[in-house]
Amino acid sequence: MAKKKTNKINILVDGKPITIVEDNFLLPDLLKNNIAIPTLCHHKDLTPNGSCRLCIVEIEERGRKRLVTSCNFPVRSEIKVETNSEVVKKYRQNLAEMYLGRWPNVEIIQKVARECGATDKDKYKSYLTEDSAHACILCGHCTRACNEFIQEDIIDFAGRGIKRHIAMPFENVDPHCVGCTSCAYVCPTGAIQVSDNRNHPVNAKLIQEHGMKVNAEMATLDPYQCRMREVGTANIVEVMNNYDLLPVKNFKYGTHEDTWRIDSNMMKKSYFTQGHPDQCWHGCSMACAKAVEDFELRTGPYKGHKVIVDGPEYETAAGSSNMGCFDMDFCVEYNFYCDTYGIDTISFATCMAFVMECFENGIIDKKDTDGLELNFGATTDTLEILHQMARGKGFGVEVGQGIKYLKNKWAEKHPEKADFVRDIGMEVKGLEFSEYVSKESLAQQAGYSLALKGPQHDEAWLIFMDMVNNQIPSFEDKAEALYYFPLFRTWFGLYGLCKIVWNDVVPADNAQKHPPQIAAKIPEHVENYWKFVEGMTGRKVDEKIMLDESAKVHNLQKIMGLMLGKNSFEDDIPPYRAVGPVTEEEYESRQERYDGQLKELGFDIDDKTTPEKMAILRKYRYEQYDKVQKAAYKRRGWNEKGIPKIERLKELGIDLPELVEIIEPLQ
Amino acid sequence: MLTINNRDKIEWQPGMTVSDVLNKMGYNYSLITVTVNGVLILEEDYDTYEVEDNAQISVFHLAHGG
Numbered sequence: 001m002a003k004k005k006t007n008k009i010n011i012l013v014d015g016k017p018i019t020i021v022e023d024n025f026l027l028p029d030l031l032k033n034n035i036a037i038p039t040l041c042h043h044k045d046l047t048p049n050g051s052c053r054l055c056i057v058e059i060e061e062r063g064r065k066r067l068v069t070s071c072n073f074p075v076r077s078e079i080k081v082e083t084n085s086e087v088v089k090k091y092r093q094n095l096a097e098m099y100l101g102r103w104p105n106v107e108i109i110q111k112v113a114r115e116c117g118a119t120d121k122d123k124y125k126s127y128l129t130e131d132s133a134h135a136c137i138l139c140g141h142c143t144r145a146c147n148e149f150i151q152e153d154i155i156d157f158a159g160r161g162i163k164r165h166i167a168m169p170f171e172n173v174d175p176h177c178v179g180c181t182s183c184a185y186v187c188p189t190g191a192i193q194v195s196d197n198r199n200h201p202v203n204a205k206l207i208q209e210h211g212m213k214v215n216a217e218m219a220t221l222d223p224y225q226c227r228m229r230e231v232g233t234a235n236i237v238e239v240m241n242n243y244d245l246l247p248v249k250n251f252k253y254g255t256h257e258d259t260w261r262i263d264s265n266m267m268k269k270s271y272f273t274q275g276h277p278d279q280c281w282h283g284c285s286m287a288c289a290k291a292v293e294d295f296e297l298r299t300g301p302y303k304g305h306k307v308i309v310d311g312p313e314y315e316t317a318a319g320s321s322n323m324g325c326f327d328m329d330f331c332v333e334y335n336f337y338c339d340t341y342g343i344d345t346i347s348f349a350t351c352m353a354f355v356m357e358c359f360e361n362g363i364i365d366k367k368d369t370d371g372l373e374l375n376f377g378a379t380t381d382t383l384e385i386l387h388q389m390a391r392g393k394g395f396g397v398e399v400g401q402g403i404k405y406l407k408n409k410w411a412e413k414h415p416e417k418a419d420f421v422r423d424i425g426m427e428v429k430g431l432e433f434s435e436y437v438s439k440e441s442l443a444q445q446a447g448y449s450l451a452l453k454g455p456q457h458d459e460a461w462l463i464f465m466d467m468v469n470n471q472i473p474s475f476e477d478k479a480e481a482l483y484y485f486p487l488f489r490t491w492f493g494l495y496g497l498c499k500i501v502w503n504d505v506v507p508a509d510n511a512q513k514h515p516p517q518i519a520a521k522i523p524e525h526v527e528n529y530w531k532f533v534e535g536m537t538g539r540k541v542d543e544k545i546m547l548d549e550s551a552k553v554h555n556l557q558k559i560m561g562l563m564l565g566k567n568s569f570e571d572d573i574p575p576y577r578a579v580g581p582v583t584e585e586e587y588e589s590r591q592e593r594y595d596g597q598l599k600e601l602g603f604d605i606d607d608k609t610t611p612e613k614m615a616i617l618r619k620y621r622y623e624q625y626d627k628v629q630k631a632a633y634k635r636r637g638w639n640e641k642g643i644p645k646i647e648r649l650k651e652l653g654i655d656l657p658e659l660v661e662i663i664e665p666l667q
Numbered sequence: 668m669l670t671i672n673n674r675d676k677i678e679w680q681p682g683m684t685v686s687d688v689l690n691k692m693g694y695n696y697s698l699i700t701v702t703v704n705g706v707l708i709l710e711e712d713y714d715t716y717e718v719e720d721n722a723q724i725s726v727f728h729l730a731h732g733g
Binding site for chain 1: 672693694696697700711713728730
């Protein structure tokens with residue numbers, strides 16, 4: 001991640017002291033200190049280019065004076081700055097007169113001319129003079145916005161000298177233009193106008209205003225925040241590893257010394273060749289999808305072929321660590337074949353991790369696996385399972401049935417190890433867990449297990465709020481988070497909108513403007529979604545409308561699950577591997593943490609063995625889970641067994657007889 | 668002794684800056700906000716802002732990914 005410099009430098013501006021961070025450009029700090037500086041080409045969200053020269057100031061450095069454009073002058077020493085000296089004033093006035101001579105009727109030019117004391121319209125009048133009030137003044141906002149906001153170069157300067165102008169390649173309309181309207185948005189004169197709003201939104205301007213805020217955040221903040229443009233979601237591989245949250249060997253551990261082999265630095269250095277917007281969302285400025293080109297496959301039907309692989313993303317890499325395969329070539333190859341065969345990488349990786357742990361514990365052996373050695377880290381044999389799954393032959397067919405099927409089958413086969421098999425099989429409601437370790441976050445255990453589709457984190461990802469920030473300490477706090485976030489995330493999903501622009505870039509002042517509970521929602525970005533819906537449909541949305549709209553669907557999903565014989569109380573309980581340490585080696589690997597927690601809770605563990613301490617911890621953690629489960633049900637308007645109350649359906653206006661018929665006997 | 672997020676404790680040392688606290692806690696996340704005794708500390712001040720003994724420090728991680 002790019003790190004901003006933090007060294008401070010004291011400078012004198014018009015005799016007054018100002019402190020500025022080293023390498024900051026001068027102009028933004030002058031403006032921040034209420035010093036008026038005229039400019040035409042500066043835009044707060046775009047890289048400065050110093051082309052209009054109006055922001056010129058006089059600096060004195062080591063006794064020598066010179067004129068510099070303040071917008072692109074980086075401060076690196078204790079300089080003196082004169083923003084309004086006679087030479088500066090004269091320079092600006094002359095420049096402003098030239099601009100006025102060429103574009104006398106453009107409002108922004110007239111304004112700058114007034115600020116610079118330029119009054120003579122005719123002094124530089126020539127055959128170049130353009131009378132239009134919307135003439136292009138060659139400020140370059142549009143070319144920079146095209147490049148920086150949207151990572152395209154559809155428009156640029158063409159011609160030289162007095163023939164310089166803005167154009168698309170060869171003066172034709174470029175079909176690659178996605179119509180993002182960034183250029184029109186930043187154009188200060190109206191020279192670029194939007195003539196066709198293709199989807200006919202009710203209020204295109206509203207959508208544009210909010211979309212451009214995100215574009216600007218991507219251009220200016222992403223390099224310092226999540227690096228979505230640079231490496232996509234893979235940026236969190238190393239973060240999760242550092243916070244003990246990256247699943248390793250079927251979620252036994254949260255960190256591993258070999259993670260560097262599969263992290264985003266490795267991907268960027270040796271694998272990713274494509275980082276361009278791939279139009280997964282038309283005109284999306286985040287462009288988080290990455291690709292690996294010319295990757296030579298070493299197994300399967302395409303062995304020896306060079307292919308393009310879309311990915312890997314975080315979950316794919318974390319799936320590798322979960323299978324103990326810290327091998328980037330393997331990661332890219334299983335990514336490719338999962339995509340090619342139409343198999344979900346998460347389900348495959350989590351299922352294989354379970355199979356591997358069973359193999360290592362003698363639940364299954366080589367007779368079951370047709371001779372494959374499925375220890376953790378078995379890259380070649382794991383790929384063979386994937387190919388078998390696709391061919392419909394061999395042990396891969398068994399694995400393809402998923403953890404729930406395997407768990408029941410192997411628990412029956414080994415009754416003496418049935419509890420262990422159930423504890424380590426990371427599925428809820430028949431779906432495999434996605435790739436985060438939830439042991440130290442009660443809210444995340446519930447976020448996973450209460451999700452109606454099964455343990456996918458896209459309903460509620462609360463690990464940091466709970467485990468690290470300690471910002472939802474009570475059961476009620478957790479229940480509130482388990483109410484709001486699943487409903488919010490369900491809601492924008494219903495509108496077909498992407499989650500990434502909600503929290504993978506964040507307004508710079510988000511946490512300064514709001515207290516933590518509110519900041520976690522990122523209110524400005526939630527508002528972007530509301531305004532998008534309003535701009536498209538004309539219908540206003542607020543938090544209540546959003547949550548109620550979503551709760552209708554959420555409750556319908558719940559009842560449909562009940563109709564299918566699922567979504568019972570028991571279906572919302574996670575396997576113990578998601579809650580705490582199943583094995584002695586697991587407990588002892590984090591002994592300080594677990595012992596500390598037990599002592600803090602008042603348990604006397606001084607003469608207890610590891611299995612005894614594990615039993616106490618297990619009982620305590622499941623009791624805690626039970627409480628959070630019930631608190632979450634209550635907040636959702638469900639009874640203690642997780643069944644929606646009839647009053648709740650009435651409140652939401654969905655008390656249809658066919659629904660009431662399902663839940664009435666369960667009240 | 669410093670208290671982080673109302674829960675975690677670390678030993679205070681003279682001259683300890685916000686950056687030192689973050690390093691000690693292993694907090695290298697990109698979206699964090701730090702307050703010391705309720706006062707918001709800007710990222711540009713992490714290297715220079717010295718925390719006092721017994722300070723209550725909040726290190727707020729804003730979820731991304733996920």
